[in-house]
Amino acid sequence: MNEITMHEVGLRDGLQIEKQVVPLEKKIAWVDALLAAGIKIVQLGSFVNPEKVPQMADTDKLFAHFGQPGKTPAAAVLSGLVLNEKGLERGMECGVGMFCMGVSASDTHSRKNTGKGTEEAVGQIIAMAQAALKAQKRVQVSIQSAFGCGFEGPIPPERVLSIVDRYLAAGIRNISLADTAGHAYPPQVESLYAEILKRDGKVELACHFHNTYGLGLANCYAAMRSGVKYFESALGGLGGCPFTKVAAGNVCTEDLVHSLQRQGLAGEIDLEKLVETARDLGRFFNRELPGFILKAGSIVHFEKAQ
């Protein structure tokens, strides 16, 4: 079995759709809890226009806070999403550890999300990724709507793979496929990752699924079988892209960790702490979050008792 690294994206992909703005102190408390629970990569936010997405207005401050000595465990990585050169510049200034950036394989989604078509966006993102790599930064590039689009419907795998080819040709080998619309289904997941690995067996694969149609954990299992190492998810199952057609939550972090621990993986993560933090998110937003473990409770203690 491959080693799994959890990448918490709840503070970005979880919060950006929420109307109630989360105060900086609350975000810090949640990130502290995530790091204490042993999550390896935590995405603190995105660098976007604060007037357009007020929820992300304090991303720079969050990085500044966690850049202070002793605030972040040595093994942890803090990632930030950048959409353009201005965002990259801000991220460089405030000490982002891992830059995430990507393009949508759906032209319609790409235009709605960034104002640019896929073709134009690929060139821009590759230039940004190369600049960040040159500055010795860790970089992950993604392809959104890789498994289907709420507007366009099916996305031909060739379209996704042509973007992968351009990433690989540019020397970028940490690649995430994002299922923005939640359209992915397990055999499709296995087949698309297998095609990438045929091109380059050493590429570092990441996945990002939404649970729109109930297949989030099934797709994670398919991704794990395919050799994917980095799993992006959101505490409580928060989230959804505001620029997609049917928005629904990310794969729920504590549900995924629970299922991994059931099979003897991710043992370094403190699941109880994750569940407590997810409960706090639910209290903050004052509603029931979609996660299953929040309702049913964990059963990993059965394994530990053996």
Add this chain to the structure above:
Amino acid sequence: MNEITMHEVGLRDGLQIEKQVVPLEKKIAWVDALLAAGIKIVQLGSFVNPEKVPQMADTDKLFAHFGQPGKTPAAAVLSGLVLNEKGLERGMECGVGMFCMGVSASDTHSRKNTGKGTEEAVGQIIAMAQAALKAQKRVQVSIQSAFGCGFEGPIPPERVLSIVDRYLAAGIRNISLADTAGHAYPPQVESLYAEILKRDGKVELACHFHNTYGLGLANCYAAMRSGVKYFESALGGLGGCPFTKVAAGNVCTEDLVHSLQRQGLAGEIDLEKLVETARDLGRFFNRELPGFILKAGSIVHFEKAQ
């Protein structure tokens, strides 16, 4: 890819936990809709003490209704769950097409559910199954709590396989593994079915998962990969065994059919009709059911349009 047969168990495993008794006419309307939607096997109910489970008091009447000429499509099979000899006798009298019966691999769950330990129950169920087979009836035997028990925790695979061995030795080759407590996780599912197929490559495999920890569809995918042909599920994701510790719904029929149709399977089923019927269940019980397609809507039209 193997051929998939859906086995709707919502009228039994879905309703038995509901306090609001469903009138016979309503059940008939739901079964009519399921049959019209192309579901191959529909479980009409169980044969239990009507005083203990009033929701199942009209099972004999339902079979009598659907036994009338023209009420059931020729290709459809109506199944009934029997727990003891008295139930078998009632089922024989009212024209059950397929008898379902089983034992729990968890001694604690077995005693709570039937008053008998696993060992005693296996002998009884095998005798009943053989009697039904002798009467030329279709029979499916199951092992409940096959992947874990809310009371006992993990169930050793050897325990499940020893029951399988006894079923096979008795000449019964249609075997369902039921995840009553929802504890199953995908690699466990693949491994347990593989062990059964090592014993007899021609056994007809069925699965029955609950979505307690969010892994229902992931486990179905693992089962499909393992060669399982019969999938038990409940419309709207209703259900849960009243004699288990954390009760949660069955795998949701329309969500499973949706995911199958996304991958080109189960094309004979009218998904829209299933969704309409699930909506009617929600209206009847006056609450939001757990199914995902009920909320997000179907996206199989994208495939059909291509």
